[in-house]
Amino acid sequence: MKKSVNITAALAAASCALLGTPASANDFIKGWEMDTSLMYYGETDRVTAVEAVIAGKKDFGNEHIFNGKLVIDTLTGASATGAVAQSTAQTISRPSGNGSYIIQSGDTPLDNTFKDTRVQVDGQWTQPWSDVSRITTGLHLSTEHDYFSVGFNGSYAHDFYNKNTTLAAGLAYSYDVINPEGGVPVPFSTKTSVTNTTEDYDDDDTRDDNYSEDNEGNFSNDERQGSSDNKSTVDVLFGLTQVINRRMLMQFNLGVSKVTGYSTDPYKILSIVNDEGVTQSLVYENRPDSRTKTFAFWQTKYALDFGVADFSYRFATDDWKVDSHTLDSRLRINLSDKSYLQPHFRYYSQSAAEFFQPFLMEGEAIPEFATADYRLGEMTAYTLGLKYGLELDNGDELSFRVEYYQQNPKNAGFSEPGALQNVDLYPSVKAVIAQVNYRF
Known part of the structure; x- marks a missing residue:
């Protein structure tokens, strides 16, 4: 460091x-306060991420404060495509359309070509507006090989009653450009694939052709409607922070977010299956081009004789019919004047989007919108973790955090025809998180 x-x-x-x-x-x-961290996130047999963060803060006098942050993360591994598992091996074309990969019988189809590096830069400037108020403005930039985002934000905060009460309002805007590999797919167009092969293969077996043969011996190619697309997001936030007494602090936030533009994941697909549960073809998903989300957040911090208790609850809902509840709790236990332990527990649950379907049935009309992305399905998740922090002799702080995360997708009431009853359509996602922080 x-x-x-x-x-x-x-x-x-x-x-x-x-x-x-x-x-x-x-x-x-x-005059600079620096905070650095390195985090590892690893899912079992799926995605692995490593993230490095460098953040700095400096007061240039009279409460004119600059905050800056640089984030670099890399992701590798396998990501769920949205296709259903089968009792026989499947061959699926790569996102670029060049080559394909084998999915073993009974396995959830995962795209093993997932790899990305993201660089993010954030900056914020805060200064007084009056003796009891201040304004903050900020800039956000993020880029990766198939995604670019730029955003601006501003907020105003006003103190009342000797700074025991603070009211705040904020506004943010971001503009994102999506450049998926191979271009933007036409919604519900058939993805080139070979399915229902009669034998299993090694996990690293691939086909190098750009086209694939369907069950009738015909060849087809993915349909694309352009090389890129975009979306914009507007966020509005209102907040209240209240000092209850010398030990307790509470915060309440209300927010609204409006997304307009391309909201589909260009890499996610759905399986079209027959009455026996056998995949007949794979098609690209489609999501609405707008989404309005609202949320309410409450947090309480209480100073104990031996540490600090921190508890929060968040409720969110949107016009995609996704309702979520998040409970988060931390308890800092001071071991000495210079060290502490902090257990962490988080619980999350959400309902499925109204257009979520784990698969489509052959012969039925294609809906206007549909996705099999488990992140928009019904689920629960929990996190268990422990953090240890230590103040060094020079005043710097070193801390370590280890957590276990498990996500449990659920069946939102869909019947499973034929062979699909013999495979796991809703596998759990398990991950380990490890992080080291150094503050100076």
């Missing part, structure tokens, strides 16, 4: 020298 700080300071000093301004590493670092 210290090495990266020295490099940053050296670059700053060199820049000042080029501009004719003397500078030193200490001059640059002085």
Whole structure:
């Protein structure tokens, strides 16, 4: 960690020298509060992510404060496609349309080509508006190989009753551009694939052809409607923070979010199955091009003689009919003046989107919207974790966090024809999270 700080300071000093301004590493670092972290997230047989974060804060005087953050994360592994498992092996074409991969009999179809690197930069400036109010403005940039996002935000906060009560209002706007591999698929167009092969293959078996043969011996190609698409998001937030007494603090937030534009996942597909549950073809999903979400959030922090209790509840709903409840609790236990333990428990539940379907039936009319993405299905999830923090002799803080996460998708009332009764259509997702933080 210290090495990266020295490099940053050296670059700053060199820049000042080029501009004719003397500078030193200490001059640059002085006054900055830095927070760095490295996190590992690993799902069993699925996605693995590594994320590095560097955040800095500096008060330039008179409460003129700058906050900045750089995030770099990499993701690899296998991601669920939305297709259903089968009692025989399946061959599915890659997102780019070049080549294909084998799914073993009974296995949930996963895209093993999933790989991405994301870079995110955030900056915020806060300054007083009056003796009892302040304004904040911010900028957000994020990019990866098939996605770009830019956003702006601003907020106003006003204190009452000797700063025991704070009212805040915020507005944010973001614009995203999606550039999926192979282009944007036509909704419900047939994905090139070979299904229901009669034998299993090794997990790394692939086909290198750009086209695939269907069950009748015909060849087809994925249909695309352009190379990119976009969407915009507007968020409005209202907040109230209240000091209850010398030990208790409460916060209440209400928010509304409006998404307009391309909201479909271009890599997700659905299986069309017959009455026996056998896949006949694979088609691309389609979601509405608008979504309005509202949420209410309540948090309470209470100072105990031996630490701090932190509890929050969040309810969210949207016009896709996804309702969710989140309970989150942390208990900081001071082991000494310079160390602590913090157990963490989080519980989450949500209902399925009104257009969620684990599969489509052959012979039935194609709906206007449909997705088999388990993230929009009915589910529950929980997180169990423990954090250990230690203040070093120089005043810096080092902490470690380890957590276990499990997501349990559920059947939202769909019958399972034929062979689908013999496979797991709603497998659990299990993950381990490990993180180290260094604050100085």
